[in-house]
Amino acid sequence: MRAYVIRRLLALIPTLFFASVIVFVTVRMIPGDIIDMMIAQNDISANAASRTQLEAALGLDQPMHIQYVRWIGKILFQGDFGSSLWQEQSVIEEILSRLPTTFQLGFMALCVALVVAVPVGVWSAIRQDTWGDYVGRSFSILMLAVPSFWLGTIVMVFPAIWWGWSPEVRFISFWQDPVGNMLQLAIPAVILGTSLSAITMRMTRTMMLEVLRQDYVRTAWAKGMNERTVVVRHALRNALIPVVTLIGLQAPILIGGTVIMEQIFVIPGMGLMLLEAVSRRDYPIITGVFLIVGVAVVLINLLVDLSYGLLDPKVRYR
Amino acid sequence: MSKLLEVTGLTTRFRTERGAVMAVDDVSFDVDAGETLAIVGESGSGKSVTALSLMRLIPNPPGEITAGTVMFEGRDLLKLSDAEMQAVRGDRIAMIFQEPMTSLNPSLTVGLQVGEPVQLHRGATWKAALEKAGELLMRVRIPDAKARVDAYPHQFSGGMRQRAMIAMALACQPKLIIADEPTTALDVTVQSQILSLLKELTRETGAALILITHDLGVVARYADRVSVMYAGRVVETGTARDIYKRPQHPYTRGLMACVPRLDGALGSRLVPIEGQPPDLSRLPPGCAFAPRCVDVTDKCLLSRPVLEDVGGGHHKACFVPANAAAGVPAHA
Numbered sequence A: 001m002r003a004y005v006i007r008r009l010l011a012l013i014p015t016l017f018f019a020s021v022i023v024f025v026t027v028r029m030i031p032g033d034i035i036d037m038m039i040a041q042n043d044i045s046a047n048a049a050s051r052t053q054l055e056a057a058l059g060l061d062q063p064m065h066i067q068y069v070r071w072i073g074k075i076l077f078q079g080d081f082g083s084s085l086w087q088e089q090s091v092i093e094e095i096l097s098r099l100p101t102t103f104q105l106g107f108m109a110l111c112v113a114l115v116v117a118v119p120v121g122v123w124s125a126i127r128q129d130t131w132g133d134y135v136g137r138s139f140s141i142l143m144l145a146v147p148s149f150w151l152g153t154i155v156m157v158f159p160a161i162w163w164g165w166s167p168e169v170r171f172i173s174f175w176q177d178p179v180g181n182m183l184q185l186a187i188p189a190v191i192l193g194t195s196l197s198a199i200t201m202r203m204t205r206t207m208m209l210e211v212l213r214q215d216y217v218r219t220a221w222a223k224g225m226n227e228r229t230v231v232v233r234h235a236l237r238n239a240l241i242p243v244v245t246l247i248g249l250q251a252p253i254l255i256g257g258t259v260i261m262e263q264i265f266v267i268p269g270m271g272l273m274l275l276e277a278v279s280r281r282d283y284p285i286i287t288g289v290f291l292i293v294g295v296a297v298v299l300i301n302l303l304v305d306l307s308y309g310l311l312d313p314k315v316r317y318r
Numbered sequence B: 001m002s003k004l005l006e007v008t009g010l011t012t013r014f015r016t017e018r019g020a021v022m023a024v025d026d027v028s029f030d031v032d033a034g035e036t037l038a039i040v041g042e043s044g045s046g047k048s049v050t051a052l053s054l055m056r057l058i059p060n061p062p063g064e065i066t067a068g069t070v071m072f073e074g075r076d077l078l079k080l081s082d083a084e085m086q087a088v089r090g091d092r093i094a095m096i097f098q099e100p101m102t103s104l105n106p107s108l109t110v111g112l113q114v115g116e117p118v119q120l121h122r123g124a125t126w127k128a129a130l131e132k133a134g135e136l137l138m139r140v141r142i143p144d145a146k147a148r149v150d151a152y153p154h155q156f157s158g159g160m161r162q163r164a165m166i167a168m169a170l171a172c173q174p175k176l177i178i179a180d181e182p183t184t185a186l187d188v189t190v191q192s193q194i195l196s197l198l199k200e201l202t203r204e205t206g207a208a209l210i211l212i213t214h215d216l217g218v219v220a221r222y223a224d225r226v227s228v229m230y231a232g233r234v235v236e237t238g239t240a241r242d243i244y245k246r247p248q249h250p251y252t253r254g255l256m257a258c259v260p261r262l263d264g265a266l267g268s269r270l271v272p273i274e275g276q277p278p279d280l281s282r283l284p285p286g287c288a289f290a291p292r293c294v295d296v297t298d299k300c301l302l303s304r305p306v307l308e309d310v311g312g313g314h315h316k317a318c319f320v321p322a323n324a325a326a327g328v329p330a331h332a
């Protein structure tokens, strides 16, 4: 197991290298030029001299590969992600101050997804082709079909029209008021969670049906167990192994979802920061956020792989 | 004294795409306390379905027990509630399956699975159950048993897994053990070890054994009585000696002809009799064996023979008397 973990960690190095290159290059390919925007905003007369001056000041005059090496070198050796091109603000500090909120929203959404998906999926499987199964499956198809940004907008708009109620827009920090903070994040978390739960639920159902056909489940019945013990003790764990992988694969969708929810519900997380930075072509912030997200996705998938060990003894003993 | 198990008119039907199939059709047999009954027959003859029906483990849908009684210790198992039946399974009747590689749960320790019946039926703590599991594994002669309680099934060989299955079956000292081809999936060398162990342990605990097998060598060596199944029905039943020495039904005689003599018989397999096993969804109106039978008469094509006594508790379902038959001679 120890060797396995080390092998997996080493395998992360090339993955993260390619991720950082892709992040760096694609961000520069966003159409629109920051120099133009700055000149327009600051009303500087756009003569060629001031242009090159500005470019040089921002370090954008160098060839792209030099820029990349400078950027990644600072990150690796100084932990410095640079600072915003518009304000003198450190990118990493800003990210770190916003990361917990995004993480909290994502985590809450994941919890909602699992709390909905696993029981409903299991129930659908053990009551295959009954009313309960049909209701569960219809719900999951509905959730697949309804985009979460649409649902989020509806929740934002209609209660305001009908009852004059709308979600709090002023952000309540967790440290000021934990309960208020959780309640505020609950709505976007539920919306995001239910939409994530759709696929997880179907996967749980399929895997459960598969496992219930296995010989060892028949053995469990033959020992005189009741249905609950058969399902919980003998079937569930084996059915969840592939479901856990699915959660890892859904991590990017989850992060994308939090960006959208932060935008709709005005939550000051990394997503909102990213959107603002993109609209202003603030390259260090965009690349910084993307890199952190990339690292997060890779780490989540590593955690998923390692959690196999807990579920599947064959992995643990390898 | 009444029998330990008395099965009467058991009928199990499966709904398939090709129509309803009687996998077990009006099957009757009984087992005395401590006795070993072998059920033999070709693949698809309904042996496993019979065993699963006794345990009420037929998957429904597509299967359903449509008729019959299964009297066990004075109660009809088919009439018990689910909870009452759960109290019987694993405690009074235990079952061992054909596939040792897949019959154990890969993500739970062997010890937990072996001790589980004690925890379920005796209300033992897990600690006590695991201790018991250690003893049981020792009894089925798994080397280094105490240390292996915490092992997982993938760390066991096929033979060791089947030993663990036997240990699991013995956990609550059941009155009846049903072993469905317990050695078919194992190496020939391991097969006789496992069967001898099973036989020895049932003798020690006084449990009766229903031994389902393809292998007539096994029948001769381990069974007291035999029921021969064909196309979901019992076509001949009697003591192992009678069946072996004086097989009456042309099907049984055909099976016997494929087997070498008693001495070297162990490990020999049924070589299929000429022709294919029947398609259960298209059985002929008369005797199901008629298309393959060497003794077939006109009567056989019209009506279905029922089990009749040919003397000394030996029954067969065939119209033609054995001594008048032109077919394969019996071992004398």
Ligand SMILES: Nc1ncnc2c1ncn2[C@@H]1O[C@H](COP(=O)(O)OP(=O)(O)OP(=O)(O)O)[C@@H](O)[C@H]1O
Pocket (backbone or CB within 6 Å): B014, B015, B016, B021, B023, B041, B042, B043, B044, B045, B046, B047, B048, B049, B050, B059, B062, B063, B280
């Ligand atoms: N789950 C099922 N669905 C549909 N039909 C089934 C099912 N299980 C069994 N059957 C039917 O019952 C018949 C008897 O099957 P069974 O498993 O009892 O045979 P068997 O005598 O145990 O054979 P084998 O020696 O191969 O184990 C099969 O041929 C099949 O038609």
Ligand code: SF4
Pocket (backbone or CB within 6 Å): B249, B250, B251, B287, B288, B289, B290, B291, B293, B294, B295, B296, B297, B300, B305, B317, B318, B319, B320
């Ligand atoms: S009844 Fe007829 S067809 Fe059937 S086994 Fe006897 S002789 Fe053969």
Ligand SMILES: [Mg+2]
Pocket (backbone or CB within 6 Å): B047, B048, B049, B180, B181
């Ligand atoms: Mg079978």
